[in-house]
Amino acid sequence: MKLLILGGTEFVGRAVTEAALARGRQVTVFHRGRHAPPAGVTELFGDRTGADGLVALAAAAGESEGGAHTWDLVVDTWSGAPSAVRDAARLLAGRVGQYAYVSSRSVYDHPAPAGLPEDGPLVDGASPDAGADAPYPQAKRGGELAALDVFGDRALLARAGLILGPWENVGRLPWWLQRIARGGPVLAPGAPDTPLQYIDARDLANWLLDAAEHGLHGPYNVVSRPGHTTMGELLDACVRATGSGAELRWTAAEKILAAGVEPWSELPIWLPPGELYDTMHQGDVSRAHAAGLHCRPVEETVTDTWDWLRGLGGAAPQRPDRPAVGLDPETEAKLLTA
Known part of the structure; x- marks a missing residue:
């Protein structure tokens, strides 16, 4: 499996990078160059918030030939403007097999009652075209919508809760x-x-990779019981x-x-x-645990x-x-x- 990680140098992104490398995967990280990634990855540099921020990513993606994908999976941990997720997803359409977006349980309409599953009511006012001024819940839901708009049933939405662990x-x-x-x-x-x-960031990372390899899609509350x-x-x-x-x-x-x-x-x-x-x-996290989530x-x-x-x-x-x-x-x- 060939992975593209948008970020990949800090906290959750780094945990995904390290987990993928430990599995022997080919990993490319696209980042701004502010932090060094783990050894053994291919690096692409760019700032998703800039006008030409995706140039290096576009050049590396190339054109798909014969139905082959440049990468099997992209993992996106972006928590800012949903438009950045939109632009990356559109660029990678046809060049990536599956798009995994690390979202948040903040996308549920507040207050979320105890035991709320993935089909609970979501925040209003979210848009994949929103900019950096979007509040966090709307930003994360907008990111989900951006991934879904482009990848549909090839989009995996990991709605994490409180994330702890090394590299926090x-x-x-x-x-x-x-x-x-x-x-x-x-x-x-x-x-x-x-x-x-x-959720420990490393357990989130391992679940993401397992879920993608099994072709899971749609939203999952990815957190401990x-x-x-x-x-x-x-x-x-x-x-x-x-x-x-x-x-x-x-x-x-x-x-x-x-x-x-x-x-x-x-x-x-x-x-x-x-x-x-x-x-x-x-x-409610029964869906993710039924899909193999393990928490250390x-x-x-x-x-x-x-x-x-x-x-x-x-x-x-x-x-x-x-x-x-x-x-x-x-x-x-x-x-x-x-």
Whole structure:
């Protein structure tokens, strides 16, 4: 199988690249050149947001002859303007066998009730022609529409939820690991038995490749089953991985919210009970699991992420289009001593 990965150097894209290489696949990555891809790939350079950003991709794609495809599969992790997905899909029409788009469960109309499957209501106002000003849910749904418009039943839509693991460039699990590594009392939010639902980027990558090889298409909620782990198990794994001896101080959600602390952004991953929690951590994932999704233990995700961070000297990469996450030490100290 010959793969084209649009991106392929960061987080999910890199996980797909590494998984494909491990399977002995021929991999081409198309990226802006800001980060080095894994060794063993063919590189194409271009900026999808530029007027001539797809020139190198068009030259490499060439013209299909005798029905042969230049690549068997393209994996697209784009989360910006849907028009960029549209332009890439149109360019690759007839030159790629299947188009896998890494989407998001944010495409469902908010709030998404607990147990919502793939045929649930979707956000309004999405368009494959939208630009960079499209809100994230509409941008991801617009990307889906762009892939479907061109590839139809050869389009695979992986609606991921919370994504964790090595190469994370959003900062959620890295923040917890870095905070716990400092040791001392640590503000632990809510109840330790709160179930979580997430996906390790490497498990997402492996499922994508398996699904494509089996010719799957359409939307799949690609995330662990609800309760694959808990907030307590996650943070305990962080304590063990860092070896810091940090003391987790479990604090009631009501106290945290009364102090004006923002769940998800200031205390990453965690959400108090309610609509947002049901949307993020209670989705129906039976379809993806029936199609072979396997999720590794949280201990492995946490340990491997910590090992990766230490290899970087402790400084995690940060996407420039996402705000930094985490609770400032002063606010944490006030809550711990209140």
